[in-house]
Amino acid sequence: SNRKDNPFVPIHLGALPQDLVSSELFGYEKGAFTGAAKRYKGSFEAAKKGTIFLDEIGTFDEKNQVGLLRLLETKKFKRIGGTRDIKADFRVITATNENLTEAVRQGRFREDLFYRLDVFPITLPAVRNRAGDVPLIVDYFLKQFNQSYNTNILGVSPACISRLELYDWPGNVREIKNVLHRAVVMCSGEVLLPEHLPKRFFSEQPGPPMVTIRVGSTIEDAVKEMIAQTLTWTNNNRQRTAAILGITRRTLYNKISKYKL
Secondary structure (H helix, E strand, C coil), X not given: CCXXXXXXXXXXXXXXXXXXXXXXXXXXXXXXXXCCCCCEECHHHHCCCEEEEEECHHHCCHHHHHHHHHHHHHCEECCEXXXXXXXXXXXXXXXXXXXXXXXXXXXCCCHHHHHHHCCCCCCCCCHHHCHHHHHHHHHHHHHHHHHHHCCCCCEECHHHHHHHHHCCCCCHHHHHHHHHHHHHXXXXXXXXXXXXXXXXXXXXXXXXXXXXXXXXXXXXXHHHHHHHHHHHHCCCCHHHHHHHHCCCHHHHHHHHHXXXX
16 A cells, blocks of 8 residues: 555554553653653554554453544544644554454443444454465474574475374464474474474374275265365365365365265
C-alpha cells in the first residue's frame, strides 16, 4: 500500500501492564504523573502515516477499549495530561488467538469495538491443520539456528520429517521453533534424525490407523478407501491429506470428485 515505506510499530499488548497501556499508546505530557519528566510521544504518533500492529487485542481492558474506539472513530486523541487533540493518521492491524465473538458474548470485549475492528478478518489455521507447511517452517528455523550456532546441518531425514508432520503441534509455530532449537543442539552430524526429537514424539503420538484392503479389490477401490480413511483421520483437512498421500491438492480434489467422497 502507499504506507509500506512508512513506520511499522508493533505493540504486544499482552506483555504490557494494563496501567501502562494508555501511556504507551497515546503518550503523555511532562508532569502528567509521577516520573513523567518529559513529554513522550506514544505509539500512535510514532506510526504516523504508517501501520500500528496491536498484538493480543483480546487482553485489552474496558477502559483502554473505550479509548481505542474513540480514536478509531474520530482519528483524534489526547496525550495523558494533555488538552490538545492530536490528529492520527495510521493503519491499524490487530491480532489475537482468542475467540473475540465469544468474548463479546461474555461481555469481556466491547461489541462496538469488535465490529469497528472486524473490517477485513484473516483467519490463520493452526499448524495441525496445515501439515504441508511444517517442512517449510522447519526449514526456516533450521537456517536460523544454523546461523546462530554456526552449524552446518543440511536437512532433516525423511523419518524425522514424517514424525514432525504427524505431530499435532498444540503449541503451534512456537513449539516448532523450540523443537528445532533442541534438535540442532542435540545433533552432531549433518542431518536431523528422529532421535533428536523430544520423547513426546514417540510416547504420546498415536500412529495413523491401518487401512485394510480385501483381496479381490480393484486398484480403484483401494485408492478410494485410502483417500477416504486418510480424510477421516485428518478431519477432512485436504492439504494434510494430500501431503500424507504424496499427491498434489489438485490431484486429491480430482479424486474426491471422481469417487464422490
